[in-house]
Amino acid sequence: xxxxxxxxxxxxxxxxxxxxxxxxxxxxxxxxxDATHVLRDVxxxxxxxxxLGLAGESGCGKSTLAYAAMRLLPPPGLITSGSVxxxxxxxxxxxxxxxxxxxxxxxRWQDMSVVFQGAMNSLNPxxxxxxxxxxxxxAHRPRTTRKEALEQAAGLLEMVGINAxxxxxxxxxxxxxxxxxxxxxxxxxxxPQVLIMDxxxxxxDVVMQRQIVEEIxxxxxxxxxxxxxxxxxxxxxxxxADRIAIMYAGDVVEDARAQDVYRRPRHPYSxxxxxxxxxxxxxxxxxxxxxxxxxDMQRMPPGCPFAPRCAHTTDVCREVRPALGPTALADRGxxxxxxxxxxxxxxxxxGRGGGSLPAGLAR
Amino acid sequence: xxxxxxRTIFYLIxxxxxxxxxxxxxRLMPGDPVTALMGRMQGRIDSNAEQSIRVLFGLDTESSVxxxxxxxxxxxLRGDLGLxxxxxxxxxxxxxxxxxxxTVGLVGIATIIAFTLGTLVGTAIGWRRGTWAxxxxxxxxxxxxxxxxxxxxxxxxxxxxxxxxxxxSGSYDRGLVPTWSWEFVGSVIYYxxxxxxxxxxxxxxxxxxxxxxxxxxxSSEDYVTVAHAKGLPExxxxxxxxxxxxxxxQVSSFALSLGxxxxxxxxxxxxxxxxxxxxxxxxxxxxxxYPLMQGCFLVITLAVLGANIIADFVYAALDPRTRxxx
Ligand SMILES: Nc1ncnc2c1ncn2[C@@H]1O[C@H](COP(=O)(O)OP(=O)(O)OP(=O)(O)O)[C@@H](O)[C@H]1O
Ligand SMILES: [Mg+2]
Numbered sequence: 117x118x119x120x121x122x123x124x125x126x127x128x129x130x131x132x133x134x135x136x137x138x139x140x141x142x143x144x145x146x147x148x149x150d151a152t153h154v155l156r157d158v159x160x161x162x163x164x165x166x167x168l169g170l171a172g173e174s175g176c177g178k179s180t181l182a183y184a185a186m187r188l189l190p191p192p193g194l195i196t197s198g199s200v201x202x203x204x205x206x207x208x209x210x211x212x213x214x215x216x217x218x219x220x221x222x223x224r225w226q227d228m229s230v231v232f233q234g235a236m237n238s239l240n241p242x243x244x245x246x247x248x249x250x251x252x253x254x255a256h257r258p259r260t261t262r263k264e265a266l267e268q269a270a271g272l273l274e275m276v277g278i279n280a281x282x283x284x285x286x287x288x289x290x291x292x293x294x295x296x297x298x299x300x301x302x303x304x305x306x307x308p309q310v311l312i313m314d315x316x317x318x319x320x321d322v323v324m325q326r327q328i329v330e331e332i333x334x335x336x337x338x339x340x341x342x343x344x345x346x347x348x349x350x351x352x353x354x355x356x357a358d359r360i361a362i363m364y365a366g367d368v369v370e371d372a373r374a375q376d377v378y379r380r381p382r383h384p385y386s387x388x389x390x391x392x393x394x395x396x397x398x399x400x401x402x403x404x405x406x407x408x409x410x411x412d413m414q415r416m417p418p419g420c421p422f423a424p425r426c427a428h429t430t431d432v433c434r435e436v437r438p439a440l441g442p443t444a445l446a447d448r449g450x451x452x453x454x455x456x457x458x459x460x461x462x463x464x465x466x467g468r469g470g471g472s473l474p475a476g477l478a479r
Numbered sequence: 480x481x482x483x484x485x486r487t488i489f490y491l492i493x494x495x496x497x498x499x500x501x502x503x504x505x506r507l508m509p510g511d512p513v514t515a516l517m518g519r520m521q522g523r524i525d526s527n528a529e530q531s532i533r534v535l536f537g538l539d540t541e542s543s544v545x546x547x548x549x550x551x552x553x554x555x556l557r558g559d560l561g562l563x564x565x566x567x568x569x570x571x572x573x574x575x576x577x578x579x580x581x582t583v584g585l586v587g588i589a590t591i592i593a594f595t596l597g598t599l600v601g602t603a604i605g606w607r608r609g610t611w612a613x614x615x616x617x618x619x620x621x622x623x624x625x626x627x628x629x630x631x632x633x634x635x636x637x638x639x640x641x642x643x644x645x646x647x648s649g650s651y652d653r654g655l656v657p658t659w660s661w662e663f664v665g666s667v668i669y670y671x672x673x674x675x676x677x678x679x680x681x682x683x684x685x686x687x688x689x690x691x692x693x694x695x696x697x698s699s700e701d702y703v704t705v706a707h708a709k710g711l712p713e714x715x716x717x718x719x720x721x722x723x724x725x726x727x728x729q730v731s732s733f734a735l736s737l738g739x740x741x742x743x744x745x746x747x748x749x750x751x752x753x754x755x756x757x758x759x760x761x762x763x764x765x766x767x768x769y770p771l772m773q774g775c776f777l778v779i780t781l782a783v784l785g786a787n788i789i790a791d792f793v794y795a796a797l798d799p800r801t802r803x804x805x
Contacts, residue, residue: 146639188704191609224710232708237701240720242727242798251719302709356555 134203135342136185136228136310141198143177143184147357152414154180154364159440162310167343168338169357169374171350171389173410177366178346179233182312186230187212187220202227205309225252229303231296233314233346238299239287246270246283249302256306272301276331293324297420300328304335311336312344317352329356345446351393354378363387365411365421368440372455380479382457383442384426387476420460426472444473482795482802489533490788497780501773502551528562539763560777561770565762571774574759579778581650582755585671586740586747589678596734597686602722604687605694616688623684631677631750638673645673674751678744680734689732692727700724727798734790738783 138160143449144151154177162168170178183189185200200212204227215223228252232238240248249269253260260268270280287295298318303311313332317325333356336343344408345357353360360377362370362385370383381387388406395469408425411417423433440458444465447453499762531554554560560571604612622630639647651657652666697703698721745757752758756775763771795801 186708188708190699190704223711224708227711230705230708232701232705238705240702240706240724240801242723243719251711251715255709255715283631288800299705302705448710 120129132166132342134161134201135164136162136344137199137201137203138185139199139201140179141181141184141200142196143180143189144196146192147194147413150414151192151194153366153416154193155184157439158363158366158368160345160361160368160371162344164309164342165334165340166359167345167357169353169360170344170346170363171348171353171360173389174348175410175413178348178363179314180365182230182314182344182346183210186224186228186312187215188230202310222256225303226256226306226308228310228312229306229308230312231299231303231314231316233318236295239295241287244284244286245290245298246273249273249283249298249305252302252305254408266306269301269375272305273298275304275335275409276301293320293328295325296320296328297331300332300335304311304339304341307339307341309341310344311341312346314346315348316345318347318349325352332356349393350389362389365416365420366413367458368456369422370456371440373451376451376455382445382455382462382477383459384461384474384477385422388425392417397455420458428461430460430464431466436460438463445478483792484790486788490784494781494784497784498552498555498777499548501777504773520536528568529562531559549595555777560774564768565766565771571770574771575756575774575778578756579753581753582748582757583740584745585650585675585753585755585759586678586744587737589675590682590733590736590740593649593679593683594686594729594736597683598690598726598729600683601690602694602717602725603685604757605691605725606698606717606721608691608695608698609770611778616691619684619687621684622680623682623688627677627681628746628750630681631747634673634677635750646670647673647722650754665688674747674753678747685732686729689729690725693728694721705731723797724742727794730794730797731790734786734793737786740782740786 124214137157140157140159141155142153142157143155144388146152148189158177158181160168160170170181170291172178173217180189180193183193184195187195187200189195192464195213195224195373198213201209202223203209210223212220212223226407243251246266248268249272250262253265253268254262255287257265266283270283273283274280278297278301279293282290282294287298290298300313300316301311316332317328320328329352330344332343345353347353350360354377360370360372360374361368362377362383364385370377370381370386372382377386378390381390385406388404390404391404406425411421411424417424417434419432419434419436420429420438426433428460438454438458438460443452443455443457445452446455461473534790558572558573562568563571563574566574599614604615635647638644646669650667650670651663652670655663655666657663703716703720704717744755745761747753748755748758749761756778760772760775760779762768763775
């Protein structure tokens with residue numbers, strides 16, 4: 117295994133129990149018949165203690181998935197089918213989509229918290245940051261006094277490397293990186309079990325990115341929460357994620373351990389995605405990029421959404437949409453059997469030991 | 480604190496510029512209103528008063544413009560705005576002083592009511608956008624689209640002439656002595672109700688629309704989504720996060736409209752023959768009473784300025800970003 121400096125898995129994939137299960141989730145933008153189907157039957161499971169990376173090109177629906185799982189979709193976003201289950205530390209399993217408003221409000225931030233993509237605008241410009249962290253604490257822990265909550269807020273800021281004095285600052289007095297840290301501190305205020313991070317480092321320079329990613333890895337180890345880490349930077353994910361789900365045009369097309377995705381991609385899109393950035397270490401490989409552009413979500417062709425850009429397209433690809441299922445190499449062992457891929461190549465090669473798979477997808 | 484000092488200096492300069500312009504304008508006007516006035520008054524103006532009027536109008540050709548300017552400031556600082564032609568020999572300062580409280584009282588209160596009401600309703604509609612509440616919007620738009628004088632005349636026709644519920648003009652029962660008695664105050668409220676109602680009706684729509692639109696904009700801001708994600712109570716999100724930010728532009732417009740309280744009520748006071756500063760200005764224009772006009776303009780200018788000062792400080796109190804140093 118490539119020595120990863122950051123990633124110390126506290127629980128291997130599958131070892132933890134599921135904490136967040138998204139099943140067949142579909143999301144539309146728009147209420148009429150011509151609504152855009154942005155997510156179609158997406159299933160994803162996050163295990164306790166795990167860092168799950170979610171990668172894919174811009175516009176493939178990563179943020180939509182995060183918002184939908186938290187029931188925070190902005191209008192006209194609408195969950196049309198599927199379920200989201202959250203399993204508490206004591207094993208109680210709740211259907212997030214069926215919670216009443218009051219239950220939802222009570223569970224938010226304690227069970228699942230989130231750092232949004234636009235962390236620059238995630239802070240209320242007219243309140244001091246200490247107060248903004250404290251009000252979340254006060255809303256869920258009514259016995260806490262205001263003073264205690266503010267002290268906790270200062271402690272949280274220290275934890276993410278911001279001087280506690282800055283708690284009295286307004287958001288505009290902080291740099292972008294500091295605001296990002298404040299958001300992380302805020303998200304951890306109630307010791308949540310699931311932390312969703314939507315491109316938490318995209319707006320930052322490389323040095324700051326690295327610092328924050330290291331900090332997240334560090335905090336996760338100490339506090340033991342599970343993370344969904346969303347980014348289009350696959351190289352970053354390979355370092356910090358235990359498992360990676362690759363999304364394409366509103367579908368999860370591959371779901372496997374991070375190292376497996378990196379070294380042995382099974383989906384042509386994952387393979388192409390990996391060849392569009394330089395490898396971190398190890399052998400050099402050719403950078404190819406992906407020809408064409410992602411499909412227009414408003415007018416999705418039938419069949420596999422990746423078919424127009426895929427080098428291995430067959431007739432069935434243009435007509436039938438592939439479902440997420442086992443790979444053609446599932447008989448190679450337990451690890452391989454746990455992988456999921458949505459590609460007709462694997463359906464065709466199944467049972468034949470993957471003999472008909474292109475070489476790049478059968479490593 | 481540096482913020483306060485900077486703003487104060489800025490406003491002092493603005494006030495100085497306003498007064499100076501007020502000094503220059505009559506000097507740019509052709510003709511000699513004072514001589515005309517002397518003729519009309521046929522010697523009833525003593526030579527002292529004549530000199531004071533000439534100073535105010537820049538007609539004392541013996542002294543230099545600079546000397547005139549200094550004298551003008553001297554008169555202003557003593558509160559001497561000259562004598563009114565129409566109400567001769569009442570000093571302009573007295574007339575303005577009498578008219579001002581009526582305008583500030585009636586229109587000021589009406590504006591505050593309209594702002595408060597409009598902002599509250601706008602918050603509610605904006606937060607529940609896409610529900611039945613949105614159907615209120617066309618009604619409010621109608622009231623803001625109707626020209627004010629027409630609304631005023633309709634109100635008089637319906638409520639005064641036809642129904643006889645309210646008096647159609649004046650500001651209190653002339654049979655009463657102006658004192659702080661319940662009877663007199665009641666009469667003022669009774670007479671002021673209809674004008675105030677029309678002012679509120681015609682301006683509340685603007686506040687509702689402004690606040691609603693800002694609420695809709697702010698509601699999709701990330702920090703509001705974060706507030707939801709934090710599981711804050713609905714009220715806290717609406718008030719502390721959405722409305723608290725949506726109100727900022729409202730406050731600026733409110734300041735401007737407060738400034739217009741003094742100057743912009745001309746039509747209301749004309750329609751209702753209400754004895755405020757607008758009506759006074761109307762009379763002054765009608766009778767070419769230059770000193771009175773000049774006095775009214777000065778008061779209106781200073782009122783707009785004063786309102787802006789208040790708004791500036793309120794805004795700074797509400798929005799930490801404007802307080803930023805440097
Ligand atoms: N309000 C909306 N109305 C219609 N379509 C929308 C709306 N919001 C998002 N979409 C569409 O949903 C798709 C997914 O958007 P989403 O924000 O989830 O992408 P993303 O994967 O997070 O992209 P990025 O990496 O750029 O953040 C996009 O194709 C976008 O055009
Ligand atoms: Mg996104």
